[in-house]
Amino acid sequence: xxxxxxxxxxxxxxxxxxxxxxxxxxxxxxxxxxxxxxxxxxxxxxxxxxxxxxxxxxxxxxxxxxxxxxxxxxxxxxxxxxxxxxxxxxxxxxxxxxxxxxxxxxxxxxxxxxxxxxxxxxxxxxxxxxxxxxxxxxxxxxxxxxxxxxxxxxxxxxxxxxxxxxxxxxxxxxxxxxxxxxxxxxxxxxxxxxxxxxxxxxxxxxxxxxxxxxxxxxxxxxxxxxxxxxxxxxxxxxxxxxxxxxxxxxxxxxxxxxxxxxxxxxxxxxxxxxxxxxxxxxxxxxxxxxxxxxxxxxxxxxxxxxxxxxxxxxxxxxxxxxxxxxxxxxxxxxxxxxxxxxxxxxxxxxxxxxxxxxxxxxxxxxxxxxxxxxxxxxxxxxxxxxxxxxxxxxxxxxxxxxxxxxxxxxxxxxxxxxxxxxxxxxxxxxxxxxxxxxxxxxxxxxxxxxxxxxxxxxxxxxxxxxxxxxxxxxxxxxxxxxxxxxxxxxxxxxxxxxxxxxxxxxxxxxxxxxxxx
Amino acid sequence: xxxxxxxxxxxxxxxxxxxxxxxxxxxxxxxxxxxxxxxxxxxxxxxxxxxxxxxxxxxxxxxxxxxxxxxxxxxxxxxxxxxxxxxxxxxxxxxxxxxxxxxxxxxxxxxxxxxxxxxxxxxxxxxxxxxxxxxxxxxxxxxxxxxxxxxxxxxxxxxxxxxxxxxxxxxxxxxxxxxxxxxxxxxxxxxxxxxxxxxxxxxxxxxxxxxxxxxxxxxxxxxxxxxxxxxxxxxxxxxxxxxxxxxxxxxxxxxxxxxxxxxxxxxxxxxxxxxxxxxxxxxxxxxxxxxxxxxxxxxxxxxxxxxxxxxxxxxxxxxx
Numbered sequence: 038x039x040x041x042x043x044x045x046x047x048x049x050x051x052x053x054x055x056x057x058x059x060x061x062x063x064x065x066x067x068x069x070x071x072x073x074x075x076x077x078x079x080x081x082x083x084x085x086x087x088x089x090x091x092x093x094x095x096x097x098x099x100x101x102x103x104x105x106x107x108x109x110x111x112x113x114x115x116x117x118x119x120x121x122x123x124x125x126x127x128x129x130x131x132x133x134x135x136x137x138x139x140x141x142x143x144x145x146x147x148x149x150x151x152x153x154x155x156x157x158x159x160x161x162x163x164x165x166x167x168x169x170x171x172x173x174x175x176x177x178x179x180x181x182x183x184x185x186x187x188x189x190x191x192x193x194x195x196x197x198x199x200x201x202x203x204x205x206x207x208x209x210x211x212x213x214x215x216x217x218x219x220x221x222x223x224x225x226x227x228x229x230x231x232x233x234x235x236x237x238x239x240x241x242x243x244x245x246x247x248x249x250x251x252x253x254x255x256x257x258x259x260x261x262x263x264x265x266x267x268x269x270x271x272x273x274x275x276x277x278x279x280x281x282x283x284x285x286x287x288x289x290x291x292x293x294x295x296x297x298x299x300x301x302x303x304x305x306x307x308x309x310x311x312x313x314x315x316x317x318x319x320x321x322x323x324x325x326x327x328x329x330x331x332x333x334x335x336x337x338x339x340x341x342x343x344x345x346x347x348x349x350x351x352x353x354x355x356x357x358x359x360x361x362x363x364x365x366x367x368x369x370x371x372x373x374x375x376x377x378x379x380x381x382x383x384x385x386x387x388x389x390x391x392x393x394x395x396x397x398x399x400x401x402x403x404x405x406x407x408x409x410x411x412x413x414x415x416x417x418x419x420x421x422x423x424x425x426x427x428x429x430x431x432x433x434x435x436x437x438x439x440x441x442x443x444x445x446x447x448x449x450x451x452x453x454x455x456x457x458x459x460x461x462x463x464x465x466x467x468x469x470x471x472x473x474x475x476x477x478x479x480x481x482x483x484x485x486x487x488x489x490x491x492x493x494x495x496x497x498x499x500x501x502x503x504x505x506x507x508x509x510x511x512x513x514x515x516x517x518x519x520x521x522x523x524x525x526x527x528x529x530x531x532x533x534x535x536x537x538x539x540x541x542x543x544x545x546x547x548x549x550x551x552x553x554x
Numbered sequence: 555x556x557x558x559x560x561x562x563x564x565x566x567x568x569x570x571x572x573x574x575x576x577x578x579x580x581x582x583x584x585x586x587x588x589x590x591x592x593x594x595x596x597x598x599x600x601x602x603x604x605x606x607x608x609x610x611x612x613x614x615x616x617x618x619x620x621x622x623x624x625x626x627x628x629x630x631x632x633x634x635x636x637x638x639x640x641x642x643x644x645x646x647x648x649x650x651x652x653x654x655x656x657x658x659x660x661x662x663x664x665x666x667x668x669x670x671x672x673x674x675x676x677x678x679x680x681x682x683x684x685x686x687x688x689x690x691x692x693x694x695x696x697x698x699x700x701x702x703x704x705x706x707x708x709x710x711x712x713x714x715x716x717x718x719x720x721x722x723x724x725x726x727x728x729x730x731x732x733x734x735x736x737x738x739x740x741x742x743x744x745x746x747x748x749x750x751x752x753x754x755x756x757x758x759x760x761x762x763x764x765x766x767x768x769x770x771x772x773x774x775x776x777x778x779x780x781x782x783x784x785x786x787x788x789x790x791x792x793x794x795x796x797x798x799x800x801x802x803x804x805x806x807x808x809x810x811x812x813x814x815x816x817x818x819x820x821x822x823x824x825x826x827x828x829x830x831x832x833x834x835x836x837x838x839x840x841x842x843x844x845x846x847x848x849x850x851x852x853x854x855x856x857x858x859x860x861x862x863x864x865x866x867x868x869x870x871x872x873x874x
Contacts, residue, residue: 355761379763387761394761396754398820407751407762410744418743446820462762 053116055080055246056101056132056215061110063096070096071107072270076248078215083237083247085257085278088267089290089481091439091451094250097267098217102134103127114214131214135205135221143193143200148174150192151207177206182232196342198225205233209240216240217248222256223479226341226507227542234260252481254283266290291483298482299514300490303497306333306517310364311501312470314352317361322347324361325527327520329470329501334492336516336533337505340545344525345505346388349472352503353385354378366469379408384468386459388475388505394459395447402429402443405462412466432461437487453484460488464495471495474505489515509538523547563866564816567859568834575841582844586715590722594706596836597729598623598784598791603807603832604736605780608773610811610823611740613753614669616777618658619807621680623785623800626651628684630702630786631693631795640702648782654680655778656771663770677804684797694794703793725787732780736825749773753822809860810835816863834859 056078063071071093099105103121151174158166174188222230265275266289313328350356354372363370372378387393406413429443477485516533521544576584626647633643661672709721740746751759789795814827
């Protein structure tokens, strides 16, 4: 064993690592995913696992979870070499996993979801004791400081963030040695995230450890003790957080220095209006009125569920409107379906790329041309796959899409590259108005920059953009103006350059800017 | 190895079945005459299964194809009994199938009923209609014009084989033409591409500007049309029509498509794979009949084979 076997714990005394994975390798059908990854987690620490999409984080976690078998390398838990052959084996070793895609049953109650796979408390050994099941679930939720979720309520009625909290409280139910959280805050609000961090710190204080995977560097800097960075399937570095700066981390992940997080605007917005809405109203929406100029990025901020989704769907013809008028260019615009919206020159990048954006088991080029088949075929009827591939390859090259070729199935791509496929479809027809919903969620730093650059390129050509995001720095960095939504209405529109992050949060909560959050 | 079995298991099985029958029945099985015979035996199923493939590409089902086939046969026979020309009878029967399919499509895409339930209901309705219009009787004999029955009995002469004149039956030609047409439609047109997108992720397809409702409606209509064609072919072959003669087609058509899905990369239906599935079922039926295997035993064997094929296709995939 190398010096990896002995690690410095936060206090400085050498101790036996809780988990050590050494020289792990794994290839899928000959394509290497891990080429020598090391990960050493000490007892009582929060350890960040970082890297771009496709760097091998997911594979490493799947190996620890017993879902995927490694090709080589050794794993030791508490100094003992182990083989994790199944998810059960991982569970018995005291490892708990909270994945990106939550596995919940939305038709069951919160309490039932928390106790899923465990023994329900019984009366007389037979009948489920619902009262004590709910009580114990309540206890599990309270550990996270959650008092607004009723254990007997239906899980499906909760917001995504609340569902995540339920999942997390389920994993925290029994005392385990190591919790692995994969992008837990992607769907959480700031308050929910803070609550989670408090619990993670408690776990650390109790002597258990956490492996924390996230693309949000600020979170990692604030929360984690040490970090391991993966790049191209191998671990680049691991070290104490205290000695690393934000910029160091970014440089380690992408292998080069990034000067700016957001590319500069190529041209200022034009005078001409690209789109205007007045008095739009529908279920959960409005009335709202606003306009976007050609080449302008209009950000939309707000707490989750404030009507942003309803607004975008209404603009895209996917939701019913009860009132209001829209103008696109100088013509009235009244989309009856997404098909009509595409035809009018409006493109859309939906919030959930897997559920709403991509046909996962089809090739890249088919996903890109799906909205452009009329032009990328012969007379709109006969397919022209070679033309489609060329078309897709050009778009892909422009946004630095990493893939074997345009014929590769989307499911094989990393998250950031999948997002680029969705974006490629949207920008392919040089849209007049581009609707972006959480365009960089779960996307690594390098791919984020690529995506922003494409948006800048489009606005330079006069495309108007409406950007809905819960990532405040992104909104501030990319928008010209930001509309604040609360309870389905736009409560104000501000110049992005005139405010900071704290002001924006205050506005989202309905407080005046400048207050201390 | 697992991957290999998953992908090519059904083809290997098919070859094994061919080898088995060729050894057991050297004089009668591997002959051109028998093969032409098989091609005719499977032609009706081939056409119906091709139609079934169209809706199954979208992840839907059509349980009503068997009753639609029976109804089409009955409608044509009744019109011929009433003295209408054969071409008119055939045309009306095809339109009935098309409209029946469009009705399925409307129930599924406009009303929003699950395909399984909607077509289960129309299966009963079409079957009931076939009984009502025919009075529950088989229509046969002199009432059916000779040319209608003769169509199935004749074919394209291919020359001589072992001193006997052989020909490619007309029904087989229709089956080949239908399979080719569906192949072009599903694999070479934007229509097919869109159907596969709907089958892969209906929400993504919708948000990409695909008119899901209209395509569903068209796809179900085409499946109904194919079912009617299959029913007409059957009626021509037996020169008669009765209200239940298409009833075996539905399960076999679905079985053939499923057998086919074991051969595609992601388990999606492909028309040429469906054709292999139909041939597997047809060859089994032909060979086992020649070996005088009891028809009930045959059912057990065919059912078992489907389980083995689809089971092998999911080797190592069941984790939960």
